[in-house]
Amino acid sequence: MMQATTAVRGRTERAGGKRAEWTGGLSRRSFPAGFVFGTAASAYQVEGMALKDGRGPNICDAFVKIPGEIANNATADVTVDEYHRYKEDVNIMKSMGFDAYRFSISAGTGKVNWKGVAYYNRFINYMVKIGITPYANLYHYDLPVALEVQYGGLLNRKVVEAFADYADFCFKTFGDRVKNWFSFNEPRVVAALGYDDGRFAPGRCTKCKAGNSATEPYIVAHHLILSHAAAVKRYRQKYQHTQKGRIGILLDFVWYEGLTNSTADQAAAQRSRDFHIGWFLHPIIYGEYPKTLQVIVKERLPKFTPDEVHMDMLQSVIPQLKIQNMICKLVVFLIVRIMNFLIPLASPGAADERNGVLIGNRANSDWLYIVPWGLYKAVTYVKEKYGNPTMFLSENGMDDPGNVTITQGVHDTTRVAYYRSYITKLKEAIDDGANCIGYFAWSLLDNFEWKLGYTSRFGLVYVDFRTLRRYPKMSAHWFRDVVTSKN
Numbered sequence: 424m425m426q427a428t429t430a431v432r433g434r435t436e437r438a439g440g441k442r443a444e445w446t447g448g449l450s451r452r453s454f455p456a457g458f459v460f461g462t463a464a465s466a467y468q469v470e471g472m473a474l475k476d477g478r479g480p481n482i483c484d485a486f487v488k489i490p491g492e493i494a495n496n497a498t499a500d501v502t503v504d505e506y507h508r509y510k511e512d513v514n515i516m517k518s519m520g521f522d523a524y525r526f527s528i529s530a531g532t533g534k535v536n537w538k539g540v541a542y543y544n545r546f547i548n549y550m551v552k553i554g555i556t557p558y559a560n561l562y563h564y565d566l567p568v569a570l571e572v573q574y575g576g577l578l579n580r581k582v583v584e585a586f587a588d589y590a591d592f593c594f595k596t597f598g599d600r601v602k603n604w605f606s607f608n609e610p611r612v613v614a615a616l617g618y619d620d621g622r623f624a625p626g627r628c629t630k631c632k633a634g635n636s637a638t639e640p641y642i643v644a645h646h647l648i649l650s651h652a653a654a655v656k657r658y659r660q661k662y663q664h665t666q667k668g669r670i671g672i673l674l675d676f677v678w679y680e681g682l683t684n685s686t687a688d689q690a691a692a693q694r695s696r697d698f699h700i701g702w703f704l705h706p707i708i709y710g711e712y713p714k715t716l717q718v719i720v721k722e723r724l725p726k727f728t729p730d731e732v733h734m735d736m737l738q739s740v741i742p743q744l745k746i747q748n749m750i751c752k753l754v755v756f757l758i759v760r761i762m763n764f765l766i767p768l769a770s771p772g773a774a775d776e777r778n779g780v781l782i783g784n785r786a787n788s789d790w791l792y793i794v795p796w797g798l799y800k801a802v803t804y805v806k807e808k809y810g811n812p813t814m815f816l817s818e819n820g821m822d823d824p825g826n827v828t829i830t831q832g833v834h835d836t837t838r839v840a841y842y843r844s845y846i847t848k849l850k851e852a853i854d855d856g857a858n859c860i861g862y863f864a865w866s867l868l869d870n871f872e873w874k875l876g877y878t879s880r881f882g883l884v885y886v887d888f889r890t891l892r893r894y895p896k897m898s899a900h901w902f903r904d905v906v907t908s909k910n
């Protein structure tokens with residue numbers, strides 16, 4: 424068994440053909456020069472400082488306390504305690520040969536919590552010192568409760584200015600060292616799971632205690648897009664010329680394949696793509712919602728004013744028609760997270776099997792099927808439909824059940840095969856011209872997995888949730904062998 428609390432050292436001894444089989448022939452050289460490899464996590468899922476050191480309550484704190492919402496009524500009050508163990512975690516990343524860490528900053532409002540600021544300074548400084556590039560995300564589902572109580576949080580247009588102010592503070596405070604910024608993690612998840620089916624905080628929907636699934640998701644999505652635009656504008660106007668960084672947004676995407684080639688199934692698949700990534704990417708690139716949404720959602724779909732489109736949004740992205748003029752200041756990139764599975768879509772619903780055959784093996788999460796070719800299609804779709812924006816694959820991973828022992832957990836051969844096959848498909852998409860410049864695995868450590876609490880393990884490193892000791896899995900060794908290999 425592997426040692427606890429250890430760096431991932433030494434190349435796995437495999438010669439010639441065996442080694443090529445193990446890595447799938449992947450190495451640094453498989454990717455363009457400068458390609459970034461990292462892992463990703465979020466503040467709420469790994470820090471474990473709920474209501475400590477001045478951290479104010481957020482809507483996730485409130486949500487997880489509702490009995491029955493989270494498996495075993497688990498909370499993230501401690502989770503993997505990265506707040507205190509960040510050095511160990513950064514050392515592990517380094518020993519695996521990773522270049523970068525995508526983390527999120529716990530969103531705040533009102534009075535600055537200087538203890539929190541000091542923590543992020545320590546953490547960022549350590550990453551920089553060790554040689555791990557910080558990629559900071561401003562929002563990962565953790566809206567301060569104060570905003571929810573004061574004016575309904577994301578449902579109120581006031582949130583746009585509040586977010587811009589918070590982002591401004593982060594740029595000012597950390598931007599001398601952080602050069603890669605993201606506004607939101609998966610705004611679609613925020614709008615759909617928070618306000619349509621109520622599975623995530625703040626748990627609103629028509630059938631929930633409060634909410635309106637017909638209108639609220641669209642209002643929230645609109646405010647998220649405007650908040651993104653407002654933050655980008657601040658960065659551009661106040662910081663970019665001195666800090667010389669870039670800012671993007673993290674969008675999740677699921678590849679939808681028509682069940683058959685019939686016009687109806689193909690149209691249904693396209694509708695699903697529009698409602699998934701198009702909902703956010705289309706306005707950001709083209710200044711309006713996809714026609715599909717306009718036709719189906721009608722008056723429930725908010726509109727962008729000409730000012731918003733021209734002053735905020737299109738300034739922040741790569742306008743398709745002006746790409747030649749803009750190329751010299753192409754500082755914004757879009758970070759597109761491609762989900763791990765594919766759903767062949769039969770009109771009017773979605774399915775996970777075709778002719779009785781599952782689309783791929785299922786991981787532990789009920790939504791997560793292993794379908795690597797879906798990744799090729801999803802990346803290529805963004806390339807072709809949205810003008811091949813600069814992309815990062817900002818999250819990719821699979822989970823095992825939470826109750827596996829350490830010995831079982833570290834022997835994660837399925838995860839090794841998973842990463843080998845997905846990264847191979849990403850390479851193919853890049854070789855075919857997709858402008859993808861980096862890859863982040865989800866996640867470095869097993870951690871708090873939302874509805875599933877600790878009954879799901881996504882890590883490259885096993886965490887014993889009783890002792891919080893870290894045990895690198897076989898997949899950690901696999902990554903190290905791939906990203907440290909020069910041939």
Ligand code: GAL
Nearest residue numbers: 465608609612865872873881
């Ligand atoms: C994403 C989310 C992460 C993580 C992952 C695995 O939707 O950004 O927080 O939980 O999925 O479910």
